[in-house]
Amino acid sequence: MKTTKIKSSLIALAIAFVANANAAVVNVGPSFNTSTVNFEASGSTITPVVGSSGINVNKTLAVGDQFSYTFAPSDFTSYLTSSSLGFTTLGFAMTGTSAAPAAFSLDLYGLTAASELALIQSFTGFVPTSSTSSFVGLTAGTVGDLTAINQVIGFGFTFNASDIAVNTTLNVLQANVDLGAIPEPSVASLFGLGTVGLVALRARRKS
Numbered sequence: 102m103k104t105t106k107i108k109s110s111l112i113a114l115a116i117a118f119v120a121n122a123n124a125a126v127v128n129v130g131p132s133f134n135t136s137t138v139n140f141e142a143s144g145s146t147i148t149p150v151v152g153s154s155g156i157n158v159n160k161t162l163a164v165g166d167q168f169s170y171t172f173a174p175s176d177f178t179s180y181l182t183s184s185s186l187g188f189t190t191l192g193f194a195m196t197g198t199s200a201a202p203a204a205f206s207l208d209l210y211g212l213t214a215a216s217e218l219a220l221i222q223s224f225t226g227f228v229p230t231s232s233t234s235s236f237v238g239l240t241a242g243t244v245g246d247l248t249a250i251n252q253v254i255g256f257g258f259t260f261n262a263s264d265i266a267v268n269t270t271l272n273v274l275q276a277n278v279d280l281g282a283i284p285e286p287s288v289a290s291l292f293g294l295g296t297v298g299l300v301a302l303r304a305r306r307k308s
Contacts, residue, residue, distance in 0.1 A: 126236045129191070130175045130253065130274040137172055144169030144257055155272040162203060164263045171255035174212065177221075178251050180276040187222040187244035190277045195229055195237040197269035202227035203262040207239060210256060211249030219246035221253065225261075228269045236275055 131137040133155045140148065145168040150157045156170065182189040188209075197203075207224040224239035258271075 124277065124279060126192075126194075126275050126277050128194075128273050129177055129180055129276045131172050132273045133170070133172075133271055138170040139172070141169035141171055141255070155270040157268070157270045159268040161264065161266045162260045162262050164261060165259065167257060167259040169255065169257040171210075174252040174254050176251045177211075177253045180278065181247065181250060182241075184247060185244070187241055187247065188224075188239075188276075189241045190238075191224065191241075192226070192236050192238040192275050192277065194234050194272035194275050195269060196232050196234045196272075197228040197230060197267060198232050199228060199230055199265050199267040199269070201262075201265060202230060203260060203265045203267050203269075204228075205261055206242075206259045208257040208259075209253060211246075211254055212252040213246060213249050218254075219249040221245050221247060221249050228267055234270075234272055236277060238277065 133151065134153050135151050138151060138156065140151070142148075147158065147160065147166045147168055149168050150159070156168075158166075158168075160166075177188070180188060180190060191209075204225065204227055207226065209221045209224070211219055211221045213219050222244050223242040225242060226237055226239045229235060229237055256274075260267075
């Protein structure tokens, strides 16, 4: 009975190992720096500082603080979840230090086939409290014109919190993607399964 329980646990661990190997966070646009993004003053009430590591905001927030940036057209077609849900796996590589998570909203824009500016989708999220860059997922909101997803050109970022001192840096837009429902086994996953098999064999011999 003990051996059976050990085997079950090890099999579950192996499945989780392979499943996690399927997931990956990938960049879906340019890394933000002075060479890749353009500040849009007409859509901004605050002016972040852009450096080699990204777009930085360091201030005590007021509700409605916002900024907008554009970049060279990027194709997001591969990351679309569905026509009804839009994008559900997008996020930022982002750092942040604040007393509490600060809420924000994001509007993603693109160009239609007629070269007209269109709102692709709106999202919400929270500024992280960790100074270590990590993937910050966006909660999908209203879906707009998805015909513009092959020419995404920028975003508008609005803080929905007040009296919170934040120091946050946006590094790049990202997506948390599934690399395949039934992937070919990688060297790492085969090694993991082999290790599980050896442990199970030793457990059986001891029982």
